[in-house]
Amino acid sequence: KKSDGVKEEELPQDIQKPDSVNSETVAPKPIGRVHIKSAEDFAKVMAKGKPVLLSGVSIGDCVEKWTPEYLVDKVGGDREVIIHRAQPDVEHMNFVTKNFKYEKIPFKDFINSAFGTTSPESTSSGIYLRSVSSISANSKPAVLATDFPTIASDFTLPSSVNVVTESAHSSPLRISSANVGMWLHFDVMANILCHVRGQKRFRLYPPTDVLHLSIPPGSSSSTIENIFDTNIPGTNPYELIMEPGDVLYIPECWPHAALPLTPCVAVNVFFRNLGDAYAHGKDVYGNRDIAAYENGRRAVQKVKKDLDKVPVKVRKFYLERLAQELLEMAKNEAEE
Numbered sequence: 144k145k146s147d148g149v150k151e152e153e154l155p156q157d158i159q160k161p162d163s164v165n166s167e168t169v170a171p172k173p174i175g176r177v178h179i180k181s182a183e184d185f186a187k188v189m190a191k192g193k194p195v196l197l198s199g200v201s202i203g204d205c206v207e208k209w210t211p212e213y214l215v216d217k218v219g220g221d222r223e224v225i226i227h228r229a230q231p232d233v234e235h236m237n238f239v240t241k242n243f244k245y246e247k248i249p250f251k252d253f254i255n256s257a258f259g260t261t262s263p264e265s266t267s268s269g270i271y272l273r274s275v276s277s278i279s280a281n282s283k284p285a286v287l288a289t290d291f292p293t294i295a296s297d298f299t300l301p302s303s304v305n306v307v308t309e310s311a312h313s314s315p316l317r318i319s320s321a322n323v324g325m326w327l328h329f330d331v332m333a334n335i336l337c338h339v340r341g342q343k344r345f346r347l348y349p350p351t352d353v354l355h356l357s358i359p360p361g362s363s364s365s366t367i368e369n370i371f372d373t374n375i376p377g378t379n380p381y382e383l384i385m386e387p388g389d390v391l392y393i394p395e396c397w398p399h400a401a402l403p404l405t406p407c408v409a410v411n412v413f414f415r416n417l418g419d420a421y422a423h424g425k426d427v428y429g430n431r432d433i434a435a436y437e438n439g440r441r442a443v444q445k446v447k448k449d450l451d452k453v454p455v456k457v458r459k460f461y462l463e464r465l466a467q468e469l470l471e472m473a474k475n476e477a478e479e
């Protein structure tokens with residue numbers, strides 16, 4: 144998906160980690176709750192740049208109404224949807240190793256299968272719908288109101304989070320069986336994840352942990368298969384169990400992964416809060432890197448091409464010098 148002619152290339156292993164990291168393994172911290180009464184309250188949450196559960200943000204009748212039967216009735220059982228089907232016994236889908244496949248199936252078959260499997264121990268293959276645009280799956284972002292007009296009015300957001308609605312990028316519907324989770328990845332858009340049904344384990348990492356999470360340059364997905372059972376020294380994970388009606392604010396660039404404990408339904412709204420930093424053009428999933436990074440990667444490729452003219456030892460020497468300079472710049476940035 145990041146295909147701008149920029150080749151993915153690894154930094155040398157020994158310079159991937161900043162030298163000031165805490166090498167202890169840390170137990171995940173809980174996520175705080177903040178009561179939101181006004182746009183000012185939400186602006187303060189965004190200014191802090193940390194994930195929090197937003198209480199006082201009602202998401203409408205969907206929490207009561209969206210039973211499997213209602214969804215099939217309203218959406219239409221014969222409507223075809225593109226789903227992820229994990230390989231048998233795979234609980235943690237992985238975008239890099241592709242341990243799942245895409246399948247087009249009627250909505251009623253998807254719902255019956257997703258909600259028929261309630262035990263996380265089940266050996267049947269997990270299925271996960273991350274809705275895509277009904278206008279053009281490959282080129283347009285998912286929008287609940289357009290893609291699922293017969294249920295969209297059940298999902299509403301209060302005026303305290305108007306900034307989300309006004310600068311929305313997309314609003315995919317997510318429905319999953321109990322035994323299949325979304326891989327560790329980050330999004331470039333800020334996000335509110337609105338949990339409608341079921342229980343879902345959810346883990347997040349701050350952007351400062353990114354070099355420890357095996358996310359290759361130019362990609363937004365980690366190669367780590369089961370982050371929930373992986374303790375990575377030097378990282379600072381957060382974890383929570385999402386319950387119906389929970390609204391989680393996920394700031395941009397916070398890597399996260401999900402593991403539904405029961406069949407789950409959610410809608411998340413990606414929104415722009417980085418002004419004109421975004422890359423122009425197509426961004427179907429809300430995770431296209433900002434323009435400065437895309438340009439930077441092109442510049443890095445140009446440097447590499449120039450360095451290809453010198454002997455390998457000199458090339459490596461200067462690549463590491465440049466990497467050192469970038470890491471020092473990152474280190475000198477004061478945390479807000």
Ligand code: AKG
Nearest residue numbers: 317325334336401409411
């Ligand atoms: C997101 O909202 O960006 C997610 O990745 C949610 C994943 C999930 O809830 O399954």
